Amino acid sequence: xxxxxxxxxxxxxxxxxxxxxxxxxxxxxxxxxxxxxxxxxxxxxxxxxxxxxxxxxxxxxxxxxxxxxxxxxxxxxxxxxxxxxxxxxxxxxxxxxxxxxxxxxxxxxxxxxxxxxxxxxxxxxxxxxxxxxxxxxxxxxxxxxxxxxxxxxxxxxxxxxxxxxxxxxxxxxxxxxxxxxxxxxxxxxxxxxxxxxxxxxxxxxxxxxxxxxxxxxxxxxxxxxxxxxxxxxxxxxxxxxxxxxxxxxxxxxxxxxxxxxxxxxxxxxxxxxxxxxxxxxxxxxxxxxxxxxxxxxxxxxxxxxxxxxxxxxxxxxxxxxxx
Amino acid sequence: xxxxxxxxxxxxxxxxxxxxxxxxxxxxxxxxxxxxxxxxxxxxxxxxxxxxxxxxxxxxxxxxxxxxxxxxxxxxxxxxxxxxxxxxxxxxxxxxxxxxxxxxxxxxxxxxxxxxxxxxxxxxxxxxxxxxxxxxxxxxxxxxxxxxxxxxxxxxxxxxxxxxxxxxxxxxxxxxxxxxxxxxxxxxxxxxxxxxxxxxxxxxxxxxxxxxxxxxxxxxxxxxxxxxxxxxxxxxxxxxxxxxxxxxxxxxxxxxxxxxxxxxxxxxxxxxxxxxxxxxxxxxxxxxx
Numbered sequence: 001x002x003x004x005x006x007x008x009x010x011x012x013x014x015x016x017x018x019x020x021x022x023x024x025x026x027x028x029x030x031x032x033x034x035x036x037x038x039x040x041x042x043x044x045x046x047x048x049x050x051x052x053x054x055x056x057x058x059x060x061x062x063x064x065x066x067x068x069x070x071x072x073x074x075x076x077x078x079x080x081x082x083x084x085x086x087x088x089x090x091x092x093x094x095x096x097x098x099x100x101x102x103x104x105x106x107x108x109x110x111x112x113x114x115x116x117x118x119x120x121x122x123x124x125x126x127x128x129x130x131x132x133x134x135x136x137x138x139x140x141x142x143x144x145x146x147x148x149x150x151x152x153x154x155x156x157x158x159x160x161x162x163x164x165x166x167x168x169x170x171x172x173x174x175x176x177x178x179x180x181x182x183x184x185x186x187x188x189x190x191x192x193x194x195x196x197x198x199x200x201x202x203x204x205x206x207x208x209x210x211x212x213x214x215x216x217x218x219x220x221x222x223x224x225x226x227x228x229x230x231x232x233x234x235x236x237x238x239x240x241x242x243x244x245x246x247x248x249x250x251x252x253x254x255x256x257x258x259x260x261x262x263x264x265x266x267x268x269x270x271x272x273x274x275x276x277x278x279x280x281x282x283x284x285x286x287x288x289x290x291x292x293x294x295x296x297x298x299x300x301x302x303x304x305x306x307x308x309x310x311x312x313x314x315x316x317x318x319x320x321x322x323x
Numbered sequence: 324x325x326x327x328x329x330x331x332x333x334x335x336x337x338x339x340x341x342x343x344x345x346x347x348x349x350x351x352x353x354x355x356x357x358x359x360x361x362x363x364x365x366x367x368x369x370x371x372x373x374x375x376x377x378x379x380x381x382x383x384x385x386x387x388x389x390x391x392x393x394x395x396x397x398x399x400x401x402x403x404x405x406x407x408x409x410x411x412x413x414x415x416x417x418x419x420x421x422x423x424x425x426x427x428x429x430x431x432x433x434x435x436x437x438x439x440x441x442x443x444x445x446x447x448x449x450x451x452x453x454x455x456x457x458x459x460x461x462x463x464x465x466x467x468x469x470x471x472x473x474x475x476x477x478x479x480x481x482x483x484x485x486x487x488x489x490x491x492x493x494x495x496x497x498x499x500x501x502x503x504x505x506x507x508x509x510x511x512x513x514x515x516x517x518x519x520x521x522x523x524x525x526x527x528x529x530x531x532x533x534x535x536x537x538x539x540x541x542x543x544x545x546x547x548x549x550x551x552x553x554x555x556x557x558x559x560x561x562x563x564x565x566x567x568x569x570x571x572x573x574x575x576x577x578x579x580x581x582x583x584x585x586x587x588x589x590x591x592x593x594x595x596x597x598x599x600x601x602x603x604x605x606x607x608x609x610x611x612x
Contacts, residue, residue: 034466058497066489067457073459076437076444078390079466081459087442096449097486103457105437105446 001119001295004177006007007217012178015206016114016171018153020045022175023082026161027053033161034074036060038067038085039058044114044171046084064093071109072101076225080161087113087129088169095135102166103139110160111136114171117257118285119207121174124292130285134262136168137235143167143188144235146264148209151180152232156202158220159188170206172257174295177210179230184187189233191241197225200244200313200320203268207229208283208304224313237267239275246276251320253281256311260284279319281312329568333379336611338546339410340537341412346574348408348421356425362501362573362586364405366509366543370568371409373549374474376487377527381471384414387441393505394460394469395578396445399507400454401589406443407431412454412603415442451484453477454504458494461502461563463595471556472501482511483521488534494563495535504536507543509572513588531565543568544575575607 004011012018026051027033041047051058060067064085067322071081080240083090090100090113102109116129136144143163148152153171162168169258179194186192193215194209209230216226227249229241246252251273265282272280283304290302299305341495353359374380380393396407404424411418416430421431430439434448445456458477459516477487494502505528511516518525528538537559541548549568556564572586573579577588578596592600 034373034462056466058493060493060496061489063489063493065451065486069452069455069486069490070459070462070493071450072445073456073461075459076456076465077394077460077462077463077467097452097455099450100446100449218469229511 001174002213003207007214009177009179009210009213010044011212012150012173013078013146013151014173014175015098015150016045016172016173018150019112019157019169019171020048022047022154022157023049024052026158027056030079030080030161034079034081036067036071036074036081036083038062038064038089038164040085042082051302052144055183059218065097068094068097069101072097072107075107075109076105082110082112085144086127089126089131091129091135094150099139101124103141106165106187108142108164108166110167110169110296115173116291117172117206118298119257119295120297121170125289128290130259131206132170133224133234133256133258133264137168137267138262141166142235143233145233146170146205146234147231148206148230149176149179151178151182152186154233157184159186172207172214176207177211179213180201186232186239189192189236189238191238192232193227194228194230195226197227198249199224199226200251200253200316201227201229202253202255202309203229203231203242203245203248203264206257206266208255210265210303210304212300214306215313218306218310219313224317229270230312231264232262234267242268242271244277246272246278250317251279253283253309253312253316255283255304257304258284265298270314277318279323281316283309283312335550338372338377338479338550339608340611341376342369342546343604343611345372345405345408345412346604349404350592350600351423352408352424355422357406357591359591360401360589361404361591362403362511362579362588363399363478365574365576366570366572367507367545368405368574369544370476370505370507370549371394371405373546373553375409375413377550379550379553380474382413384442387415390467391469391471394444394457394477395459396447396453396473397435398447398475399450399481400447405434405435406571407478410418410440410442412485412572413442416440420557424447450478450481451486454487454490455539458490458499461499462497464501466600470501472503472519474503474505474507475508476500478512479508479510479525479527480505482506482524482527491534491536498561499563500560502563503516503553504563506567508567509570511572512584512590513585515584527567535562537562537564538567540567541569543570561568564585566573576603
């Protein structure tokens with residue numbers, strides 16, 4: 001994908017790569033970390049950990065339910081397990097096991113789902129998780145992290161081990177443009193303002209942060225200044241940043257590489273409607289499955305490209321004007 | 324002078340005395356609660372008695388999180404009343420809590436909640452998951468250089484769940500020999516006989532043998548056999564072990580046997596039926612007097 005190029009963002013590595021390398025580093029720092037794999041360590045990038053710490057790595061085969069159950073037992077006996085697979089298989093195949101074995105007993109298990117969203121492209125909808133954020137966020141006690149680029153992914157990987165409790169980390173396959181630099185700072189549950197603006201706020205996560213910045217650039221040329229908020233922690237969500245955005249910019253657009261049902265947009269809307277009602281609109285996958293294809297084409301076809309953000313902003317600002 | 328055979332006999336007698344008490348408690352607390360799974364609890368209560376009171380398992384009720392303890396996981400979580408009476412008898416919590424089974428605010432919940440009660444090692448109630456969790460504990464022991472053992476009870480119908488076989492394969496792959504699975508083979512699941520609901524599920528022995536497990540088959544109500552086979556499993560090296568325990572759902576008590584379909588799966592006895600069952604239990608253990 002050519003994301004971010006038009007506004008001068010440098011291409012970085014995929015979030016799955018940054019996660020994998022950071023996990024390997026953390027394996028050296030924390031002897032208690034154990035990784036459980038569903039025979040996709042080359043794809044999820046837990047292979048770096050596997051190669052460095054083979055005795056703490058278990059490939060249990062293509063069996064996500066068992067994968068999660070084993071992680072639950074490891075955590076209950078005091079280890080710090082991380083279970084990784086494709087987001088779609090991990091969340092959808094093993095949801096009951098995640099619910100009973102991790103969420104309900106509130107165990108310290110880290111789940112990492114790779115190949116999320118439609119940026120997966122050619123492999124098609126069977127492999128594309130567009131429901132994972134809704135599934136993970138609806139589990140009590142879960143923290144849900146969606147890093148926008150490699151720097152955010154490094155931080156998120158470290159942050160989840162600093163946090164005691166269940167975490168779901170969403171990673172992606174394609175290289176991601178660098179929204180941040182190596183000195184950027186992050187805090188769990190605290191959104192980052194990656195662009196200032198007061199005409200509306202675009203709340204985004206994952207790859208959509210770069211796309212939101214592209215859209216903001218186009219809007220700026222039309223005299224509209226968009227604030228862009230990276231909601232890297234989808235749960236617990238940053239209430240204060242959302243209320244502030246609603247109050248100061250008077251209109252909110254959410255952008256996510258996920259179904260419109262139960263994801264970032266829904267979470268933001270809950271706060272806006274309860275605390276600081278302002279006009280809102282949503283850029284997301286509209287309750288349908290995508291298809292195989294080039295990721296850029298898919299973002300365009302399924303309505304989550306920068307162009308769509310710009311279009312919906314126009315309509316949103318009309319409503320803001322009228323309200 | 325007492326011989327070791329006499330001592331052993333006394334031990335078995337003591338264990339049967341405990342099983343008698345726990346069996347009565349299962350009926351009393353479920354009848355009082357008006358819901359729950361007494362027949363599924365009774366089929367495995369002799370096995371639980373052997374695990375907790377014969378010296379097979381090492382544990383300390385005053386230190387429920389003691390790292391070196393042996394772990395017991397009730398994968399068939401609906402057998403919770405059987406687990407609760409056992410844990411109370413073992414000293415994990417006061418038996419006064421037992422009559423609060425299933426009441427709002429009571430930690431003695433409908434299905435086991437590891438965050439609510441000491442001694443409960445896993446939150447279960449969605450079938451098929453306990454063996455994987457047990458395998459996780461067993462692998463943790465290996466990683467930590469510990470020698471504790473992990474015991475898991477599943478129901479026979481529970482083996483309909485594919486996850487049981489995922490865990491079975493993975494345990495064999497890692498040659499986990501500190502893991503003993505006990506199948507409470509009581510022959511009935513919720514709506515009928517195991518053999519009718521899933522005809523090819525049984526016999527079990529050949530299936531686990533094919534996955535390179537150490538297999539053993541016993542009468543799950545013969546206390547001597549239960550204890551000796553559990554002890555025997557400790558000497559198996561390089562293989563996980565399964566004990567297929569042939570049991571009676573409801574322990575053969577007539578109020579349960581009267582339901583030919585499922586032996587009152589998930590149904591409690593009325594006060595009158597409970598009186599019959601308690602009286603039959605007294606007869607069953609009359610030789611102990």
